[in-house]
Amino acid sequence: MLYESIFVFPTFEVERDYEKCIVCKTCVQQCTFNATYYLPHRHKVVTRDTECVGCRRCEAMCPTGAIKVRRYQGEFKENAYWSPRDLKDLYKQAEQGGVILTGGGNDREYPIYWDHILLDACQVTNPSIDPLREPMELRTYLGRKPDKLDIGYNEKGEPELRTKIPPNLVADIPVIFAPMSYGALNLNMHRAEAAAAKAMGTYWNTGEGGLHRELYPYGDHTIVQVASGRFGVHAEYLQVSAAMEIKIGQGAKPGIGGHLPGGKVDEEISKTRMIPVGTDALSPAPHHDIYSIEDLRQLIYALKEATNYEKPVSVKIAAVHNVAAIASGIARAGADIIVLDGFRGGTGASPAIVRDYVGIPIELALAAVDQRLRDEGIRNWVSLIAAGGIRNSGDVIKAVALGADAVYIGTAALLAVGCTLCHKCYTGRCAWGITTNDPFIAKRLNPEIAAERLTNLLRAWAQEMKEMLGLMGINAIESLRGNRLRLRAVGLSKEEMDILGILPAGA
Amino acid sequence: MVKQIRRRVYPIEENCMGCRLCEVACAVEHSKTKDPISAFLEEGNPFSLTVVEMAGPVSFSLACRHCDEPYCVEACISGALRVEDDGRVLVYEEVCVACGMCVVSCPWGAIRFREVDGVKKAAKCDLCPGREVPACVAACPNRALIFDTALGPGLELVEEEEIIEG
Numbered sequence: 001m002l003y004e005s006i007f008v009f010p011t012f013e014v015e016r017d018y019e020k021c022i023v024c025k026t027c028v029q030q031c032t033f034n035a036t037y038y039l040p041h042r043h044k045v046v047t048r049d050t051e052c053v054g055c056r057r058c059e060a061m062c063p064t065g066a067i068k069v070r071r072y073q074g075e076f077k078e079n080a081y082w083s084p085r086d087l088k089d090l091y092k093q094a095e096q097g098g099v100i101l102t103g104g105g106n107d108r109e110y111p112i113y114w115d116h117i118l119l120d121a122c123q124v125t126n127p128s129i130d131p132l133r134e135p136m137e138l139r140t141y142l143g144r145k146p147d148k149l150d151i152g153y154n155e156k157g158e159p160e161l162r163t164k165i166p167p168n169l170v171a172d173i174p175v176i177f178a179p180m181s182y183g184a185l186n187l188n189m190h191r192a193e194a195a196a197a198k199a200m201g202t203y204w205n206t207g208e209g210g211l212h213r214e215l216y217p218y219g220d221h222t223i224v225q226v227a228s229g230r231f232g233v234h235a236e237y238l239q240v241s242a243a244m245e246i247k248i249g250q251g252a253k254p255g256i257g258g259h260l261p262g263g264k265v266d267e268e269i270s271k272t273r274m275i276p277v278g279t280d281a282l283s284p285a286p287h288h289d290i291y292s293i294e295d296l297r298q299l300i301y302a303l304k305e306a307t308n309y310e311k312p313v314s315v316k317i318a319a320v321h322n323v324a325a326i327a328s329g330i331a332r333a334g335a336d337i338i339v340l341d342g343f344r345g346g347t348g349a350s351p352a353i354v355r356d357y358v359g360i361p362i363e364l365a366l367a368a369v370d371q372r373l374r375d376e377g378i379r380n381w382v383s384l385i386a387a388g389g390i391r392n393s394g395d396v397i398k399a400v401a402l403g404a405d406a407v408y409i410g411t412a413a414l415l416a417v418g419c420t421l422c423h424k425c426y427t428g429r430c431a432w433g434i435t436t437n438d439p440f441i442a443k444r445l446n447p448e449i450a451a452e453r454l455t456n457l458l459r460a461w462a463q464e465m466k467e468m469l470g471l472m473g474i475n476a477i478e479s480l481r482g483n484r485l486r487l488r489a490v491g492l493s494k495e496e497m498d499i500l501g502i503l504p505a506g507a
Numbered sequence: 508m509v510k511q512i513r514r515r516v517y518p519i520e521e522n523c524m525g526c527r528l529c530e531v532a533c534a535v536e537h538s539k540t541k542d543p544i545s546a547f548l549e550e551g552n553p554f555s556l557t558v559v560e561m562a563g564p565v566s567f568s569l570a571c572r573h574c575d576e577p578y579c580v581e582a583c584i585s586g587a588l589r590v591e592d593d594g595r596v597l598v599y600e601e602v603c604v605a606c607g608m609c610v611v612s613c614p615w616g617a618i619r620f621r622e623v624d625g626v627k628k629a630a631k632c633d634l635c636p637g638r639e640v641p642a643c644v645a646a647c648p649n650r651a652l653i654f655d656t657a658l659g660p661g662l663e664l665v666e667e668e669e670i671i672e673g
Binding site for chain 1: 521522523524531532544546547548564566649
C-alpha cells in the first residue's frame, strides 16, 4: 500500500459483495482498526486488508450480509519449517525492533489433554440418575476444611459441632469468572460479570485493577485481587469482598508483570487504581515483599488480620514445572484456596514469545498438585481452582474429576459476550467493546445484554454438568472431586497417564 | 389527567454505539419493497425518519417524540399534521404544502423534508404501522432503543422530592 512499509503482508482479506453492499457505512463506523473506509466520489466502501485483524465485527454488523472476512489467500512459498506467522513476526521486528505483543491465550498447537480424557457412565449394575427428576447438587464450598470434626453434646443432650469451621465461599456452580482487571476490561464488562455472578450464586474476580465503587454492592460475590502492583488495594476494598486473592502469576505470562499503558488510565480507572490519570500502571514481575513461602505467609496473614479472619485468602499461581511443590508450600503458608492457571490462560497483553512458550498445561498441573497435596495429607487445607483454557462444561467435569474444587473461566466468559479471539486486546481498540476503555467503543458492550449472556452460559453449563453427573450415577459434584477412576485416557503415553493418575480406555 | 395510550421510542444514550442500523431499518421499512438491497440499490433515495446524532462519545438515535402537545401540529398551516387517537402524531402527505413550519417548530429537529414523486413533503416517524415493534427498535443490536407502550405518562425523570420520599 502507498506510504506503507512494503514488508507488511495481510493475514485476512475482506471480501465485499458489491451486488449486496448498500453503502450504509456501518462497517466503516464499526471497524476500530481503520481497515475499512469510504470513497465519497465513487460512493463505495473499500478495505485495507493489511489493517484487518480478523475480528469479524463488520461481518456481524453488515445488514445485508455483503461482507466475508477470510484468511488471506495469497501465500508465501510453501515451507514446512517457517510458518507465515514466523515470517510476519520477523518482518515486523526487523522493521520496529520491539517485542511482539499479543493478547488472549496460547493458540499454538500443543496437546489438549481434555480431549484425550473420556468420562465413565453407569450401565446395568449401577443406576444412572435423571437430573430432571431427581435433585442434583452443584454447590461447592471453597476454603480450608478442618482436619477432623469435634462433636460434643450440649446440656440438653443434643449433639453439636465444636469445631470452628474456617470461612468458606459457597458457589452454587463450580464456575467462577476469572480475574480480569478493570483497565484491561472496561467497566461495562465488570458490571456484567458482577451481575451474572450474583444471579447464578457464584463469584467473579476483580483482577489486579481494583474494584469500582459502583460495584461495591456486589461485594458478596466478588473475589478481590491483591497483586504485585497493589493497585486499588485499601481497607474498604478488602472488607467489601467475599474473598481475597494474592496474584503471584498468570498462566499466559508466568513470571511477567503487567503494564497498563497510561493512555488507558482515565479518570475512573485512576480513582479505582489510585494512580494519577495518564500514568502507566506497572505491576512488577514479583511481589517485592514476597521472596519466599514465609514472606507469602506474612501477606496471607496480613490480609486475614485486616479482615478479622472472616474471609478466605486465595493464592493464584501460574502452572509451571515445579508447581506441585510450590502449591504444597502455599497450602502450608496458610492459603485457603490455590488457583492454578494453565498455559492456555488469556491475558490483556503479553509478549507473544512468553505466551506461546512458557508454562505447562493445566490438566497435568492440576493432577500433579492434587496428588501431591493428598500424598502429604493436606488436601483438605486448601481448595483448588483450575484456570486457563476451560472451554465447556465437559472440561469443568474433567477438571473436577482430576481434583479441582472449581474452575475459573476468563476466555470463555469473553467469548460469551462477543469476543472472536482476534487477540488484539493489547491495542485497546477491541471492536466488540470488551477490552477497550475508549468511551465510545466501550458502549458496544451493553452490560445488561452481557450479563444475560453470561447467565445463560452458566445456566447451560450447569444443566450439562448435571446430565454428566447423572449418567455417572453421582448426585453431587463434591462426590466427583478427585474421582479419577471415572476418567479414562485415549492416545496418551504411560508417563502422561501416570501424571494424570488415570487409566487407559479399556482398562 | 386523561389517560391515553402512549407509544414512543426512547433512545438510550449509554447503549448507542452509532452503527446507524436503525437508520437502515427505518429506510427499508419505509421503502416499497421492504428489502434492504432493493430499497437501497434499486428504488433509490432511501430515506430514514430517524437520525443518529453523534458528537464525540455521545450518540443516540433521534426520531419524533410524539409529544402530548405537539408544536408541529399547532404550527401546521394546512392541517397535515394530526394527533391520532392512539397518541401518534402523523403527517398526511396529500395535505402537506411543505411550508416548513413544522420543521422549524419541532424542538427535537425530528421533522425533515422528503421528496415524494418530485414534490417536497414533511416526513417524520410514524412508529411503523403494521409492525408490533418499530423497525429501528427491532434492528438495534445493543438495546439502545426501547419501545414504550405504557398507559398514562411514559418514562419520565424522577423528581427530586420523589427520591427523598421513596
